[in-house]
Amino acid sequence: MKKNRRRVHLSIFITCAVIVLGCAQVTDSAQLIQGDSNSSTAAADLIITGGAIITMDTMLESPDAIAVRDGEILAVGSTEEIEALRGDHTESLELQGRTILPGFIDAHSHFSMAVNAMGWANLSAVPVGNVKDIADIIGELQAQAQTNKLAPGDWLIGYGYDQDTLDEGRHVTRDDIDTIFPNNPVIIIHVSFHGAVLNSKAFEAIDYDADTPTPDGGLIVRREGGSEPLGLIMETAWFPAVAAIPSVSPKQRADNIKLAQAFYASNGITTAQDGITHYREFLDYKAAAKRGDFYLDLAVLGSYAEIPQFAQEKASYAHYNGGLKLAGIKIVGDGSPQGKTAFFTKPYLTQSPSGESDWRGEPIVGPAEMDALIASVYGAGLRAFVHANADAEVDILLNSHKKYAALAGEDSRTVIIHSQFIRQDQLEDFARYGMVPAFFSNHAYYWGDVHVENLGEERAFFLSPMKSAAKLGIHFTNHSDYMVTPLDPLFTVWTAVNRLSRTGRVIGPDERISPRQALKAITLDAAWQYGEENSKGSISPGKLADLVILDGNPLTIDPVAIKNIQIMATYKKGKLVYSAPTAAP
Template sequence: MIKNNISRGAIALLVLSAALVGCTRIDGSAAPHTQLAADQIFSGGPIVTMDTAQASAEAVAVRDGKIIAVGSAAKINQLKSAQTEMVDLAGNTLVPGFIDGHSHFSMATTSASWANLSGAPVGKVSNIAEVIAELQAQAKRNGHVAGDWIVGFGYDADTLADGRHINRDDLDAVFPDNPVIVVHVSFHGAVLNSRAFEAIGYDATTPTPEGGVIVRREGSNEPLGLVMETAWFPAARALPLPQGEVRFENIKLAQEFYASNGVTTIQDGLTNLDSFELYKEAAERGDLYLDLVALGGSEDLDAFAADKEQYADYHKRLKLAGIKLIVDGSPQGKTAYFTEPYLTGSPSGEADWRGEPVAPAEEVESLIGAVYEKGMRAFVHANADAAVDILLDAHKKHLDKAGDDPRTVIIHSQFIRQDQLEDYARFGMVPAFFSNHAFFWGDVHLNNLGPERANFLSPMKSAADLGIHFTNHNDYIVTPMDQLLTVWSAVNRVSRSGQVIGAQERISTEQALRAITLDGAWQYKEEQRKGSISVGKLADLVVLDANPLTVDPMTIKDIQVLATYKEGLKVYPQ
């Protein structure tokens, strides 16, 4: 009898083992795993998997940083051991970790000492006097003395009651002894004072560079303050950067900031060689605990190509995903390149203004060919339709070099045409949309572009109808890192004034979540290991205080991130 009982127990164990070792998971679908016990089991609240084969579940089991089972609580609990951590969601909602479609991680590591000059709801500036006051307050906090650079970010003249740009005279009156850079919210330009102009060598004899804008004093060639696009590059290079060990501390703090917003895969949307060397050193030190995707600057293509093999996939959490190219500017700065003119002229008052390409079409074509030839992916900044035409023409010319699955990413793709969307679908391109514009600048775009163009902003519904994989992003530091705000803007498309910007392009909450999870993974060619709560994928998970799929869509932006897990490790709060 004893022998028979042992045999039955052994048989039961073998049956359970077979259910977990390369055959089926306990809810009946494929689950290759050789261990019985889970390190963690998440249950006790809604679980939104983003897996079309199993949209929801009661529980999730994790082992060695990967998901080993998804299904009913009763079945998942069979994987519990004395060592298993039971994570009670307490009615809160579990979703996949958010994948950053486009932001500037480097800005999170450098901007801590800058003044926040944003209008509501990001900041509290509403007029030029408050811009000055914020700069003064930040200078005092930083302990600035004469000669120190003073920097502010988030400046947006469209939110100021004065109805004009701040200029060098406004800044000189308060900061006669310090160079001041007031960075435009688009991060495609800035307003400088006289000391800053002196520092970068700008005066009345400075020609406006191709692809740039220098606003001049009326009746004079003297720069008045605002510089945009290529004209602002010297000022951008002059921005003060952290030095020494502080750089690594800032990388840790920046990761904490991203994790607090539920982001488990980060993008640095334009990485220069110095920054990449810093990231490599941080990776070797073990300082990276979130996945960091870098986009190398096209001016250093050869140097980045030399690093391609080591960083084509993550090496100690650092990945070189491709090369960043910039074709045009920003629509809110009126430097995006359109086929039809702006209705309100240029930043300096020129009529019949369509914007300009940052680089000539021939240069873009050459760069695209060079990137493809080196076996790398192109991530191309193109906001408006004339810029997208340049990119598409270049892509078509170099199709033979692009490879079988290039997934060229068009960052922003904000004001494009239906025929261009159809080309995206034809060539398997990935538009990284920017729906936050509907809220922050929807009213501005209606004024500058008219309703037909403004309402086709980030046309996600049209893209979805064509079967296009698209992502959505916040372009931090341009808009807040808040991922739920990004979802909210895609679902509602409501402007600051309450207007709906293109009702026909609103998408469902599920589609909006997919754009920052599963299709976020698709953008980086990581859909087999990230983006959904599915067996075999990384346990990158986020706990929210409400279910985005069931709340009133207008309240999605109010949902809070309670916890973030990277491969099963709780990284927020720490």
């Protein structure tokens, strides 16, 4: 059984940081031996042998050994060939039957949430948390309040809230929270991170009352028979609440940037993403890069509300600078399917969160604004990463891209984040324009049953259509959208291969892919998404020695057991940055 790796308690950051600091000399996951053979000007710094090597390079399949020099792969081949590269100071890494792969590349998550969310309550359902009902939510909030030494007026934040998993079968309301926390603003963030339930003090803090109009692209659930906000707000209506959440101190943010990297490294990730970065956060990352605090690579997506500021940073951060890269601009086009705010061409089969029938969701970014944003991003020489969950919003993006494709050049690699409920004709457009769907197969497990109820089998079964994309030769990726689902890359492999829901139903059997294809989505094709396929994504000579060691082989194990594979060690540019605390030599 997987030892709670998917139970996202933020205290793991501290544990991981201690592990990282203790990894400089010895690795528990493999034996490190000082070499004493003949020296050579081309000698390897490190030779790796003794286990399965999954290179993800079709020209270098099933080698026996790897040589590393100066943070790069020097050679891959037979034991005899690699041993010829041994010098007086070459070290040896014995895998002891374990499996080594390219380091995992995070196609989409929110690194900043790991930085900011210390002190938040985990309100997730099993297996991520322990919440079954509203009483459990209150209990978790009370426990976190005690941990935080909450004083009157202090904010209390929870994350992972999912009404579909509650025994009561309804949303939490402000009244449920006010009873226990009458003197504190409380926000419980929906698992989609596209909305939240607020209590009365939180509504007061953002000046929401019965007279507050619902903004375009937003949703405010009101009391039945009245207009007072009941608790749930989503999309653009939720933005003021996001802005009101208190920031951690500069010193704590600097510390948390290190802790967050340790957490990512413990999941085998060597390149992380911050899925939307506000400029003030980017300045913090710049300062960390200048201090030399980044030992992983961090690709950030600048907020679409601050394009001019990020355009000024392009010259310095188009490539990694101190471990920091501006990968592009994030545009949030629509909402979430589990929150029933994603924008479809056909209605949901169930009512909207506020009780409307024939509900299709609404765009956050409509056609005119999308045109302006795409023209601005492409015109600034930046790449667009567009959040679009459902087909109506994807239509809006595709229409804008077709208008302004010339501004982006011949190889724009525009990324459509999530691309969950799209059509075959849209996939064909992705292939035609070289676009990258960043799929999200974890939805099959966490909300597959909910999607069948809300959308019907035909649409639900075409969720993240990876097999169809592969047939068209599309470079697609897969991700966790952390903190929406746990970071765990091997779980994303498991969901892509098996597509099992919480109840054991296969959500779209025709869209299941092979373990090798699923690994490619988080290695070689993830590197392609960032335009880094020449330096990352496979164990190939000349590429970075970004590596992850596993205690099982995803290509040979029973596919249903892939999610139980453990990360034993992570190497960035040939240096150990994580070692499993329970690993034995």
